[in-house]
Amino acid sequence: MRFFRKLGLALAALAVPAVAQAPNQLQPKLPLVPTHQVATPQSVPVTPGGPASLSKADVDAWLDGYMPYAMATGEIPGAVVVVVKDGQVLTKRGFGYSDRKTHKPVDPDMTMFRPGSISKLFTWTAVMQQVQAGKLDLDRDINDYLDFKIPPAFGKPVTLRNLMTHTAGFEETLKYLITANPKIVKPLGPTLSRAVPVRIFAPGEVPAYSNYGASLAGYIVQRVSGEKFEDYVQHHIMVPLGMTRSTFQQPLPPALKDGLSQAYEPGSDAPKPFEIIPLSPAGALSATGADMAKFMIAHLADGGPLLNPETAHQMYAPANAPVPGLPGMALGFYHEDRNGQIIIAHGGDTNYFHSDLHLYLKSNVGLFLSFNSPGKEGAAHVLRTRLFDDFTDRYFPQTPVNLPTVATAKEHGAAIAGHYVSSRGAQTDWLKFIGVVSETKVTLNPDNTITVSDFTDPAHNPRKWREVGPWQWQDVNGTARLHAIVKDGKVTAFLNSDLPQILLFMPASASTNAGWIMPALYLSLGVSLLMAIGWPIVALIRRSYGYKPALSGRALQLHRAARITAWLFLLIAAGWVMIVSSVSSNLEAFNGGMDLPMRLLQLLTLVATVGTALSCWNAYVAFKAADRRWWKYGWAGLFALSGLFLVWLAFTMKLMTFSLNY
Template identity: 60%
Template sequence: MTALASAAAAQSPADLKPTPPVPVPSGPAAMASETPAAPASTLTKADVDSWLDGYMPYALQTGDIAGAVVVVVKDGQILTERGFGYADVKEKKPVDPAGTLFRPGSISKLFTWTAVMQQVQAGKLDLDRDVNDYLDFKIPPAFGKPITLRHIMTHTPGFEETAKYLLLNDPKLAKPLDQAMKRWVPTRIYAPGQIPAYSNYGASLAGYIVQRVSGEPFAQYIQNHIFAPLGMRHSSFVQPLPPDLAAGMSKGYALASGDPQPFEIIDLSPAGALSATGADMAQFMIAHLAHGGPLLDKATAEQMYANVNTPIPNLPSMGLGFYHEDRNGRRIVGHGGDTDVFHSDLHLFIDDGVGLYLSFNSAGREAAAHVLREHIFVDFTDRYFPQAKPLLPTAPTAKEHARAMAGHYVSSRGSETNFMRLVGLLGEAQVVANEDGTISVSALLNAARVPKRWREVGPWLWQDTEGKEHLAAVVKDGKVAMFSIGGFAPIFEFVPAPGNLDAGWIIPVAVAALAVLALTALSWPIVALVRRRYGYNPGITGRALVLHRATRAAAWGILVFILGWTMMLAAINQGVDALDGRLDIWMRLMQLVLLAVIAGTVASLWNAYDIATRAGRRPWGIVWAVLVALSLVFLVWLAINVKLLTPTLDF
């Protein structure tokens, strides 16, 4: 993956300016080019409740979402806390914001980051010290630079993605935090501070450091130093939940119309193991809106909210743990969170004393919960903090820059040493230059699940056609080095796919090669039956017969290999709990199949040479033998390239 040097220097804690706004054109072109803001609705309980009542029930029903909790705080008080739908569909148990626990997923990290800053404030941790100084194991050296807590809190330590044991359904498979951290240290694929690549391992490393320097188990530390001071009596990082809290835990669903899923165990617990009620999350928001409240002093808290790293100009920055979501001239920090079944967001309007938390206990039809939570945040901001939006003219460079953007991109949040590299290839984002000068990105969809169109409104700056989001690119030496959108920019970027991972050419060639080998494999038994039926003897004997059969066997082997991996990826797509080690034996089996295919590929090359040099062979027979050999070579190369043949099964 392309390495990019894009980290911004850390800013002073006093530098509390929001991310710079989108530049507005000046001169005649800017005159009368503004959409006036709608009058702000008054942020009262009555107004919010009325708005939510018109929003949520229909959205849950059409999205096949079982239940949700929404909490709004203002000026140190809970403005409203609402439960919608069911915590248990079968029992028709309604969601109670004060008593029903949800799983906020990666919002848990905000508690981990807060714990880190408590230890910084206490003088036990230094944000810029090598984290190896705090560990009882070593992060291997790479790039000649150590990893610091500042890197970890800005998601720039450079770790590749981790997935194994991320979510578990069997508590027996869970490990204590120290063992989970030492089981496998992911490879560092970027230099520290170079490029954001969201890391669950990094966040858990921070939690483990808190455990070590405080002398308290991580879950107990959070209980003693965050939950207790805030009166969060219905919250826990313990997994499974203690009996007194388990009774209040909401069921989790893929679809409300489906069966409930088991309680999810997050092995890297500091990254996402929290269970909490909406009312308890309100207390956490109130504390941070009070610039630390009883948790942190004001100066330390403000370090968390400041712009620490701005990977892409004109897009939101990363704070220390919190990422910026600045909109409508407001300074907004927050975090999202997802398990397989729970999907949540937390937003703090830092200078307005307002917080919004929402969580859904189902993914919903076509990932409806993801769309819904994004729209609630945007619509809430526009309703209560409206701002006139400039109608920026299309940049004169639109078509030129659209052509420059066109291509395939991989997420910086990826892997280089394991099969997750294949997942990156299959999930690449394709940027298309449209005839009207706009661009579309296959991975960025609107509510109708159709790629959004983006119009360039400034140098390398695009706005979606709804005017609610921005996309920007970093260009170096005339080439696009990376791009992202406002919602992603602080934590991961899209970077150009390298040639050996570019789906633009790899997928078509792979399909063609697979077609050749499928025809070869299927023709083998068919031709054999026809020959037996008519008593035809082709006269192939000895070495030629062995090579012929080995080539056909290799073709069948590659089909078995691809089918095996297709089935495993389908299982993973059904739920990442499948990555709890149960697939290891099948991965090893597929590696044995691949080794057999490699041997068959050597035989196919020999077979092609033998046929090409044998007198009296028809040209078509020679061409087909060469095509078969090249198809096998390509697919074997591809399997090795995307790390389907590895000495370990760490990922």
């Protein structure tokens, strides 16, 4: 199960704007690095009696005591960190190498990184420019702007406001998300119309982060402006800001190609190919740290030359907060307010680059950071978390409030306990099963605190949460909060303050609850394994003793059909493990490479379905047999039940589908 769980966490995170402080469910690929592997800034203490001075000298000294050791122990080749304040660059720092082989250092002015989903901020800015120009209406049906149709669902149209708050209701899709093969990439319009994701929630009701939705917004900008999306961003955002070493073009234009940082897998010195994002408005940006400083400065100046103040304020204001009491979503930006600061932000991840952007609106301060590798055991994600948390606490400190535990802790802890699925998931394809095996489990502890399986500290220890208000919990060892949505005394969703409101954790239904499905799966496969290996073993024993079984005719044929079916189930299970392993280690497999194996497995599943029917018949014949030995018909019946469960699981988890879009 650990293998499938890791894959589930990996798939959930691809190109996600994982907040620097996101839990494992949103962290790409690997578990967090233990605490002893990441340095903390011990060398530059906070100024006694108040916050440290937010000056270039202090920030540089702090980073010098923070970054080099953390990157070395985390095996992160290169990084860039930029801080802006009051309309100026406070500091811009490159750390490590953009090319390990040549020892080429990271230069914040020249070295380009891939900020992943931070690209969406450019897309949302472009949308707001067109809203400001009167060409787009945030609350109009987006079908009015498209040359293909988003199919009707739930009796409500999808609007740009829905897209910008990730409440359009689209299910998650991963096919053709990232590739290194430019031959499979189509123009933006055909890419979006190739396969429209199913809408699994009514618009405006449930946040479910969507790369597809953001790309729709970019395509709408392209349609109403008459310019290709990447050209529009170049002409209306990058040129006005003087972002001369940034682009959405894929592959990079020749003039910029040599400036791109190499990308690295953990433990490897071999650079990886350029990652192409077919849904380009969702994550195709390449930019230097210095250029990202210009983008931050513009937004901190009420939109600067990009937006007028009224439009900018509309963009930054909270627009959706399904979980009351936690920072909400703005239009495109998400809020991560803390320490008395209003902070809007976005994060971004490709396979290899991992980045964050934070804007402290009240203080006119911006922080951007990017790494060119996930590092050893996901060290870059720990470092992202620590940098943001410690930067905020260092320069904007606030004394935490220690609230008492409320009397309802045990009652409400028992009510929230159970299995939960992320709203950012799939319901109509095989990724549904990955979501089930990577479910989040909430447990009530003997001391009336709760633990959430995906919320752990960097050393993988579960974080405990105690109730400090009605349906509100606080991290026992920190200030993070967890709030639940309750209806008629039942928890319908929860989220913690470490995550933006781009998804919810929702109770797993009976048909998707891993609490019983996974034990039943293991038991069923175990029965199939015993049935499969027992067949030749028993045959050899009988042959050695010269024993001839009494079975013949139809009874013998049914007996053999049941054993063949057992082998089929094992073959199908092994095939899915191989597919999962392939896409986990090579995302190109998502781009059609697994289609034929999936079709073969689906064909085998159809044969196994017929075999299961024959196995049920075999159990009936064994029960009706003259000798009626209980172990014979009991075992036959147990295998028939196991087969029925496995067939039900295959169809319920959407392993059997007509479409191979996922």
